[in-house]
Each structure stands twice: as C-alpha cells, then as structure tokens.
Amino acid sequence: MDELITMTAAELSAAVAAGDVSAAEVTGAHLERIAAVDERVRAFLHVAAEDALAQAREVDRKRAAGEPLGLLAGVPVAVKDLFTTVGAPATCGSKILEGWYPPYESTITGRLRDAGAVLIGKTNMDEFAMGSSTENSGYGPSHNPWDLARVPGGSSGGSAAAVAAYEAPLALGTDTGGSIRQPASVCGIVGTKPTYGGSSRYGVVAFASSLDTPGPFGRNVLDTALLHEAMSGHDPLDSTSIDAPVPPVVAAARHGDVSGMRIGIVTDLSGAGYQPGVMSRFTEAVELLESLGAKVTELSCPHFRYALPAYYLIAPSECSSNLARFDGMRFGLRAGSGSAEEVMAQTRAAGFGTEVKRRIMLGTHALSSGYYDAYYGKAQQVRTLIIADFEAAFGQVDVLVSPVTPTTAFRLGERADDPMAMYLADLCTIPANLAGNAAISVPCGLADEDGMPVGLQVMAPPLADDRLYRVAAAVEAAFTARLGHPLLTESKGLDA
Amino acid sequence: MTVTYEEALQEYEPVFGLETHVELGTTTKMFCGCLTAFGAEPNTHVCPICLGLPGSLPAVNRLSIEYAIKIGLALNCSIAAWCRFARKNYFYPDMPKNFQISQYDEPLCTEGYLDVLVGGETVRIGIERVHLEEDTGKSLHVGGATGRIQGAEYSLVDYNRAGIPLVEIVTKPVPGTGFLAPEVAKAYVTELRDVLRTLGVSDVRMEEGSMRCDVNTSISPRGSGVWGTRTETKNVNSLRSVERAVRSEVARQAEVLGTGSRIRQETRHFHEDTGVTTSGRSKEEAQDYRYFPEPDLVPVAPSGSWVEEIRSSLPELPSARRGRLIEAWSLSELEFEALRNAGALDAVEATVAAGASPADARKWWLGELARRANDAGIDVSALPITPAQVARVAELVAAGTLNDRLARQVIEGVLDDEGTPDEVVAARGLAVVSDDSALTAAVDEAIAANPEVAAKIRDGKVAAAGALVGAVMKATRNKADATRVRELILERLS
Numbered sequence: 008m009d010e011l012i013t014m015t016a017a018e019l020s021a022a023v024a025a026g027d028v029s030a031a032e033v034t035g036a037h038l039e040r041i042a043a044v045d046e047r048v049r050a051f052l053h054v055a056a057e058d059a060l061a062q063a064r065e066v067d068r069k070r071a072a073g074e075p076l077g078l079l080a081g082v083p084v085a086v087k088d089l090f091t092t093v094g095a096p097a098t099c100g101s102k103i104l105e106g107w108y109p110p111y112e113s114t115i116t117g118r119l120r121d122a123g124a125v126l127i128g129k130t131n132m133d134e135f136a137m138g139s140s141t142e143n144s145g146y147g148p149s150h151n152p153w154d155l156a157r158v159p160g161g162s163s164g165g166s167a168a169a170v171a172a173y174e175a176p177l178a179l180g181t182d183t184g185g186s187i188r189q190p191a192s193v194c195g196i197v198g199t200k201p202t203y204g205g206s207s208r209y210g211v212v213a214f215a216s217s218l219d220t221p222g223p224f225g226r227n228v229l230d231t232a233l234l235h236e237a238m239s240g241h242d243p244l245d246s247t248s249i250d251a252p253v254p255p256v257v258a259a260a261r262h263g264d265v266s267g268m269r270i271g272i273v274t275d276l277s278g279a280g281y282q283p284g285v286m287s288r289f290t291e292a293v294e295l296l297e298s299l300g301a302k303v304t305e306l307s308c309p310h311f312r313y314a315l316p317a318y319y320l321i322a323p324s325e326c327s328s329n330l331a332r333f334d335g336m337r338f339g340l341r342a343g344s345g346s347a348e349e350v351m352a353q354t355r356a357a358g359f360g361t362e363v364k365r366r367i368m369l370g371t372h373a374l375s376s377g378y379y380d381a382y383y384g385k386a387q388q389v390r391t392l393i394i395a396d397f398e399a400a401f402g403q404v405d406v407l408v409s410p411v412t413p414t415t416a417f418r419l420g421e422r423a424d425d426p427m428a429m430y431l432a433d434l435c436t437i438p439a440n441l442a443g444n445a446a447i448s449v450p451c452g453l454a455d456e457d458g459m460p461v462g463l464q465v466m467a468p469p470l471a472d473d474r475l476y477r478v479a480a481a482v483e484a485a486f487t488a489r490l491g492h493p494l495l496t497e498s499k500g501l502d503a
Numbered sequence: 504m505t506v507t508y509e510e511a512l513q514e515y516e517p518v519f520g521l522e523t524h525v526e527l528g529t530t531t532k533m534f535c536g537c538l539t540a541f542g543a544e545p546n547t548h549v550c551p552i553c554l555g556l557p558g559s560l561p562a563v564n565r566l567s568i569e570y571a572i573k574i575g576l577a578l579n580c581s582i583a584a585w586c587r588f589a590r591k592n593y594f595y596p597d598m599p600k601n602f603q604i605s606q607y608d609e610p611l612c613t614e615g616y617l618d619v620l621v622g623g624e625t626v627r628i629g630i631e632r633v634h635l636e637e638d639t640g641k642s643l644h645v646g647g648a649t650g651r652i653q654g655a656e657y658s659l660v661d662y663n664r665a666g667i668p669l670v671e672i673v674t675k676p677v678p679g680t681g682f683l684a685p686e687v688a689k690a691y692v693t694e695l696r697d698v699l700r701t702l703g704v705s706d707v708r709m710e711e712g713s714m715r716c717d718v719n720t721s722i723s724p725r726g727s728g729v730w731g732t733r734t735e736t737k738n739v740n741s742l743r744s745v746e747r748a749v750r751s752e753v754a755r756q757a758e759v760l761g762t763g764s765r766i767r768q769e770t771r772h773f774h775e776d777t778g779v780t781t782s783g784r785s786k787e788e789a790q791d792y793r794y795f796p797e798p799d800l801v802p803v804a805p806s807g808s809w810v811e812e813i814r815s816s817l818p819e820l821p822s823a824r825r826g827r828l829i830e831a832w833s834l835s836e837l838e839f840e841a842l843r844n845a846g847a848l849d850a851v852e853a854t855v856a857a858g859a860s861p862a863d864a865r866k867w868w869l870g871e872l873a874r875r876a877n878d879a880g881i882d883v884s885a886l887p888i889t890p891a892q893v894a895r896v897a898e899l900v901a902a903g904t905l906n907d908r909l910a911r912q913v914i915e916g917v918l919d920d921e922g923t924p925d926e927v928v929a930a931r932g933l934a935v936v937s938d939d940s941a942l943t944a945a946v947d948e949a950i951a952a953n954p955e956v957a958a959k960i961r962d963g964k965v966a967a968a969g970a971l972v973g974a975v976m977k978a979t980r981n982k983a984d985a986t987r988v989r990e991l992i993l994e995r996l997s
Contacts (some may be wrong), residue, residue, distance in 0.1 A: 091558045111551045111557060212557040216798035247563050247801050325798055328590050331601030334557045347596045374793035383795060
C-alpha cells in the first residue's frame with residue numbers, strides 16, 4: 008500500500024503543513040486507492056475526483072502563499088451521502104433523490120472545507136439512514152473490508168467501510184440510533200456520536216430530527232477527535248444546536264488517562280442474544296481499564312429495555328413527517344401522471360424502498376388521532392425515564408460502558424428479510440440517542456468465533472464528549488501495545 | 504334561496520365565530536431570511552429553507568414572536584411562559600415540506616377578549632387563542648372553469664408567500680347577538696383590523712390577503728339553547744363579506760333545516776360576486792393532521808420581563824382612544840362610530856390638535872370632505888389636504904372671514920392644488936363682504952326689485968326676508984355675510 012494512505016489524519020495535515028507532501032499528492036493517492044478497491048467495497052456512491060483535486064490544489068496554493076492552514080489541511084474526508092455539498096449529488100441512498108444536486112452547503116462540510124479538508128466523495132448508506140447494514144441502500148450494499156461477504160454495518164456503512172479500507176482517513180456519518188457506532192464497531196474503527204446539539208444538522212437530510220446526530224469516523228482515536236473538533240460548534244441555522252464551547256476532545260484524545268475515573272458497566276446491556284466473542288472482548292476491555300486505574304462498578308439502567316420499542320415509535324413518527332417533502336413536486340424523482348395527488352403517490356411508491364415505506368407507515372399510524380397518546384406520547388414518556396436512568400447513573404460514575412452491538416458483522420442477506428433481527432443491532436446504542444448523550448465506539452479486539460472486530464461503547468453525559476476520548480485513547484493505547492500494531496492492520500479482507 | 508335572513512331569525516338564533524389569519528409585517532420570513540414583500544416576481548423570494556429543501560432547518564424570527572405577543576396583549580390574552588411549535592401534516596403542492604409549522608395544543612396566547620361597539624352597544628367577543636404559524640405558497644390553477652384545482656389543466660405554485668409569518672386569531676363562539684350577528688361579526692373584524700393597524704404589526708389589507716377570515720356559523724332553534732352543526736366559510740376577504748357570509752349562511756342553514764335535512768359539517772366557499780356560499784370539503788371524514796411537537800425547533804419561552812417590556816411599549820389601543828375621545832369631544836357612542844366608520848378619526852384628531860374645535864373638525868371631515876372623497880372613490884384620509892389646512896379653514900369661518908359656502912370653495916381650491924387656504928382665499932378673492940356700505944346698495948337693489956316681498960316684511964312677515972337675503976347673496980356671488988345682510992334688510996323695512 009502507498010504510505011500516504013496508511014498515514015493518520017494528524018500525520019497528513021502535519022506533513023502537508025510542513026511541505027513534506029502536497030495536498031494534491033495526498034488526495035491523488037486516496038483517489039488511486041478508491042479506484043483500486045472500491046469496486047469490491049462499494050463504499051462510495053459518488054467520487055468527486057476533479058473537485059477533490061481542485062480543493063487539494065487550493066490548500067497547496069494557500070501553503071505556498073503563506074496563508075494560514077486549517078486543522079485538517081489536505082486531509083481527505085469521505086462524506087455520508089445525506090450531507091448537502093455544493094457540486095456533488097446527495098441521494099441519501101434513495102432512488103427518490105437520484106440526480107439531485109443540492110444548491111447549498113451543509114454547515115459541517117462548510118466548516119471542514121474551511122479547515123482545509125478535502126471532500127473526496129459521498130458514501131453509501133441505508134436509504135435515509137434507516138438500517139444497520141447498508142443493504143437498504145437504493146444503490147446496492149457496501150461490503151465490510153474485513154470480510155467482503157459481510158455487511159459494514161449501517162446506516163453510515165459506506166463511511167465506515169471507506170475508512171477501514173484506507174480509501175479515506177476520515178469520514179462523516181450520522182447517528183440516529185447507532186448509525187455511526189455500530190458500523191465503526193463492526194469495521195474495527197473509531198466512531199463517535201457527539202452530544203445531540205453539539206454538531207449542526209443544517210444541511211443534513213433528516214431521518215428523525217430529535218435523534219439525528221452528525222459525527223466523525225477515524226482509524227484511530229486522535230484522528231476521530233480532530234474531525235470531531237473541526238465539525239462541531241454552535242450553528243444559528245440549527246435551533247437545536249447548543250451554544251456552548253466544544254468539549255476539549257483533541258486534548259482528551261492525547262491524554263488517554265483513566266486512573267481514578269469511575270466507570271459503570273450497564274448490566275442491562277448484556278446477556279442472552281449477545282455473541283460470546285463480543286462479551287469476552289468487552290469483559291477484557293473492562294479488565295484492562297481497571298488495570299489502568301479506573302474504578303469499575305456495575306449498575307442498572309432499568310428502563311433501557313424499553314429503549315428499542317420507544318425508538319421504533321419516535322423515529323418512524325418523525326421520519327413520516329420529515330420524508331413527506333419527497334413528493335416529486337420540486338426536486339428528485341417524479342413518477343406517474345395525472346393529478347398532483349396521483350403524482351405524489353406514484354412518486355413515493357416508486358422512489359422509496361421497503362424499509363422506508365415500512366417506517367413511514369409505522370410513524371403515520373403512531374401519530375394518528377386516537378393512537379398518538381398510546382404510541383408517540385407513551386414513547387416520549389419512556390424517553391424521559393431513560394434520561395432519568397442516565398442522570399442517576401452519572402450521579403455515580405463518570406462514564407458508562409457496554410458492547411456497541413450484540414454481534415460482529417453479519418453476512419450480507421442474513422438479516423435482510425427480518426426487520427426485527429436487524430433492529431436488534433442497535434439495542435445498545437439507542438439509549439444514548441434517546442437521551443442526547445455522547446457516546447463512542449472504540450475497537451477492543453476480534454471475536455474468537457469469526458475473527459471479526461468488536462467495539463467497546465463508552466457513554467458520557469451531554470457535553471462531556473471529552474471523557475469518551477480519554478477512555479478510548481487509553482483502551483487504544485493498551486491494545487496497540489499488546490498487539491504491537493494497530494488492530495486494523497490485521498484486516499485481511501482486501502489486501503491478502 | 505327562498506328563506507331570507509329575516510325569516511330565519513324568526514325561528515333561529517345565530518351563533519358565529521371567526522378565525523382570522525394575519526400576515527405579520529416583518530421584513531423577513533418566519534424561519535429564514537427571505538423578504539416578505541408582496542408582489543415580487545414568482546419564486547424570487549425563496550431559499551432552501553422556505554422551499555423545504557432536504558436538509559434545511561427552520562430558525563425562528565424573533566420579531567414574529569414579539570408581534571404575536573403584542574397582539575395577544577392587545578387582545579387581553581395570557582401569554583404562555585413556555586410553548587411549542589407543532590407540525591400540521593398534510594400533502595398539498597403549495598406546502599413545501601408537506602407539513603406546516605404551526606401551533607397546536609400549546610398556543611402562545613390564550614383566553615382574551617375584544618370589545619366592539621355595535622349600534623351604540625358594547626359586545627365582548629371572547630378570544631380563544633392567538634398562535635403563530637407559517638403561510639403556505641400560493642397555487643394558481645390554470646384552465647378549468649372554477650379556478651380551483653379540480654378540473655384545472657395545470658397548476659403553478661409561487662413560494663414567495665411560503666414561510667411568511669401568520670398569526671391566527673380564534674374567537675370563542677359568539678351566541679346571543681340575535682339579529683345583529685352579521686353586524687357584530689363585521690364590527691369585530693373592523694375593530695381587530697384597527698387594533699392590528701394601531702400595533703403596526705401588519706398592513707392588514709384584506710384585498711391583498713394579508714388579513715383573511717374564516718367564518719364559522721351555526722344556528723340554534725330559538726329558546727332551545729342547543730347549537731346546531733357548524734360550517735366553516737372560507738375566502739371571506741372583505742369587511743362587507745364578513746357580514747354577508749354570516750347572513751347568507753344563517754339563511755341557508757335555516758332553509759336546509761326547513762326541508763327536514765341536516766347541516767353537514769363542512770368547509771364552504773364564499774363568493775364575493777353572488778354573496779352566497781357553496782359546499783367545499785366535507786369535514787365529517789375528518790382530516791387527520793397528525794400534529795406533533797416540531798422537533799427542529801426549541802420551545803418558545805418568553806421571559807416575564809420581555810413580555811412586560813412589550814406591554815409597556817404598546818401604543819394607545821382603539822378602545823382606550825374611543826373612551827378618551829368620547830369624553831374629550833362630548834360624543835355619543837353612535838357619533839363616535841360614525842366618525843370611525845368614515846375612516847376620519849385620525850384626521851379629526853389631528854385637526855383638533857391643529858386648533859379647530861371638535862365640532863368644526865367633525866363637521867368638515869364628515870361633511871364636505873367625506874362627500875368629495877366619496878366622489879373621488881378614495882378614503883377620506885387620502886384626500887390631498889392636511890388636517891392643519893382644514894383647521895385653518897375652520898378658523899377663517901369662525902373669524903367671519905369666510906362663510907360656509909366660501910369655505911367649501913377654499914377647500915375645493917386646496918384639493919385642486921391651488922395652494923394653502925390663505926393662498927386660495929387671496930387668489931380667488933373669496934373673503935366675505937361684511938362692509939355695510941358695500942352691502943347697503945345691494946340690499947336696496949333687492950328691495951326695489953322685489954316690492955311684494957318687501958311689503959310682506961313691512962307687514963311683519965319677517966320669515967319672508969329669506970328671499971331677499973338669497974337675492975343679495977346671489978348679487979354678491981355669495982361673498983356677503985348672510986347674517987349681516989338679514990339685519991340690514993330688517994332695519995330698512997322696519
């Protein structure tokens with residue numbers, strides 16, 4: 008492999024800033040990697056080769072002119088295909104948006120451009136972020152670089168696969184019920200769901216507004232923190248964005264120190280249905296943290312067992328309304344003919360996939376008159392109880408830990424016809440979305456049964472995102488020291 | 504229609520309620536920075552947010568909240584310390600997101616009232632709620648007979664209006680106004696319009712659609728206390744139409760019940776040209792809007808101090824002004840209503856401020872000036888004469904320099920752009936002739952020319968003097984002081 012594609016984002020931006028390598032060379036190397044492997048991984052829906060090189064040359068020009076360079080100067084970033092970026096399509100993995108070029112830039116990608124990042128392409132995803140495998144994409148699934156017969160997780164599976172396959176050192180995703188953490192876990196990389204409101208949703212096509220959280224992917228903890236910091240901060244265009252300083256995540260990532268830290272194991276997120284290899288890696292990680300000086304206790308969050316059903320009322324309810332605008336009137340697909348009503352109906356019938364239709368119907372029913380109180384209203388009450396569980400837990404410990412997802416990456420097609428089995432992939436990640444907390448997935452080894460990566464989930468209170476990185480950096484350092492190399496280099500799916 | 508309103512009232516008692524939508528006069532839209540200006544080229548005041556493009560998000564215009572609070576306070580409402588926006592979900596091409604951001608069970612303002620004056624009586628109209636929402640785009644249905652979407656060949660949508668802040672003001676049902684119901688409804692909308700105009704929160708132009716009324720009407724058999732099924736009449740877009748809509752709907756409902764049928768709960772459309780309503784969408788297969796709290800917006804929590812700040816900045820409201828002027832000018836409520844209905848309140852008040860007596864100011868604005876405005880087909884306030892100029896005319900009359908007839912000529916001159924009242928008097932030579940020597944000759948001529956009349960006066964029939972006064976006035980081309988002329992005639996013939 009070209010050395011440029013195995014360098015970390017931190018190394019790349021330093022090298023570009025120092026003039027050791029040009030941003031154009033860095034981008035070129037990644038474009039070559041994409042050309043070499045993406046036919047097999049299918050992480051990208053759109054590769055912006057010309058545009059990416061132009062962005063890179065602009066970074067090089069700035070450097071030559073002595074202008075200040077940003078935090079991510081010359082670092083390629085892959086972007087989940089639901090961020091709007093000027094000059095590239097945004098399909099959200101859906102046929103209904105095929106060919107739509109957004110006329111405006113999302114706040115986050117705008118910030119990344121300002122930080123010198125090179126937006127290299129748009130990545131595959133489950134349609135409108137609904138799914139845990141990318142199999143719900145209207146453009147075919149992505150593949151897990153560790154084992155191409157397996158899914159890369161989802162919904163941000165394309166972004167996770169791109170980073171794990173060295174097609175980009177960093178990627179953007181969104182996490183509504185686990186859509187960053189679960190693919191990060193099953194692809195053996197790092198992924199963070201920031202505090203809700205910590206990263207702007209402006210220009211991020213909505214699935215479920217009260218849950219959607221844009222966040223970073225990286226191959227290591229520090230890179231992930233760099234992207235986290237560059238993309239975050241208050242945005243007046245997003246009313247739910249928090250007007251507070253960005254937590255010091257980069258500083259935390261540089262100081263992986265857990266001595267004296269109080270860590271709580273959520274006992275409710277374990278047991279039957281969890282793959283043994285996942286549980287043993289999780290247990291080892293906890294022992295490791297204890298050996299590094301953390302005070303580990305077990306505690307229960309009794310309402311977490313209701314998180315999944317509550318989520319499957321709230322998220323579909325919001326999506327049924329958010330996705331109403333896809334009607335063939337102003338943009339995207341237009342199908343059929345006749346009255347406006349007929350065109351709307353035929354466009355939606357033709358443009359949306361099965362899972363999206365299922366959730367729109369679930370949500371439409373849950374919000375309908377006579378059912379609202381029993382479904383949506385009740386789910387919101389459950390949400391309040393889950394927030395209370397978190398608050399009680401964070402009264403006792405600094406962070407909570409659990410597995411990220413009950414199993415390692417499953418095989419393509421294995422759960423495609425069983426929505427309930429698919430939904431269980433998000434069992435451990437959903438509580439943090441319902442409460443708006445910060446949470447991270449950091450690799451903690453390979454499962455014995457299948458040799459596939461396993462992730463450790465760390466959860467922190469809102470706006471305490473830096474705690475995630477302290478714990479994750481400690482885990483990463485200890486595992487790398489034990490293995491003698493980063494875990495990801497054990498992946499043999501592509502370069503064997 | 505065979506049953507008239509008057510016949511309907513013999514058996515039934517009307518109950519009505521109004522939902523009024525008012526476009527707020529903010530410079531920019533409710534959730535984005537696009538301009539709200541009326542009359543621009545279609546789809547030029549649009550952006551990703553008001554077009555509802557994927558990924559866009561709303562952010563509330565603070566001024567729209569302030570305006571809604573102003574309205575709530577002026578309508579004696581409670582202002583919620585915490586409330587939320589809600590999504591009203593339904594599919595229609597002029598709704599960019601296929602949901603409207605509105606308020607549902609948590610409105611910003613609740614439980615108020617507005618007092619209106621009808622026929623010298625005060626009627627208190629209860630206000631149920633005042634809430635904020637965004638306007639939709641505007642559809643133009645081309646082809647087809649009705650201009651409605653049914654039967655149209657194609658439709659065009661202009662999204663310039665989409666996202667303009669709207670306030671919806673909902674009254675409680677108003678029973679018990681009897682025969683006056685249509686007038687009370689109209690008086691309410693008139694008073695509401697005056698309040699909103701005084702607050703400066705909207706240009707309240709019904710003809711441009713910046714104020715639109717839906718009228719809910721039902722009838723109740725006299726003495727039963729049981730209200731019938733109500734209908735909602737849309738498209739009621741002038742003050743006169745409000746009155747006509749109530750009137751025609753009451754008559755129609757009485758007719759329907761008279762034939763043994765029942766009233767359907769439905770939306771009806773008011774036709775400006777014929778003054779009748781026709782059936783629209785039935786509300787019996789109730790549309791389910793699937794309201795839920797808008798997750799893209801944080802709750803609105805106006806602080807008590809902000810509300811008080813807004814309250815203390817409210818201008819004098821029409822009702823307070825009414826009380827003040829009725830007392831200061833010694834008017835009856837009917838006289839006040841006449842003044843307000845003529846649209847002359849501001850002008851009269853300014854004329855009084857410029858020095859005229861209230862009686863003189865009212866006389867000129869309700870008389871000569873109202874007549875001329877009417878002839879010209881414009882509002883009296885739009886006449887090209889200032890209150891100060893009217894005050895000056897009144898002053899010249901009071902001083903005896905002008906009589907009423909000359910004063911009208913001076914006003915005509917001012918309206919014809921001949922200058923100030925003094926300039927018109929000078930240029931047209933309009934001052935009253937009150938010099939006895941100049942008048943004596945004219946009086947003598949009139950006596951000589953009318954010997955029979957003179958004889959009657961000599962015989963003590965003083966009333967006959969009018970004919971001689973008229974002759975003198977004619978001879979002096981109305982410049983004479985008529986009172987003095989009469990005195991001179993009587994002196995001569997005594």
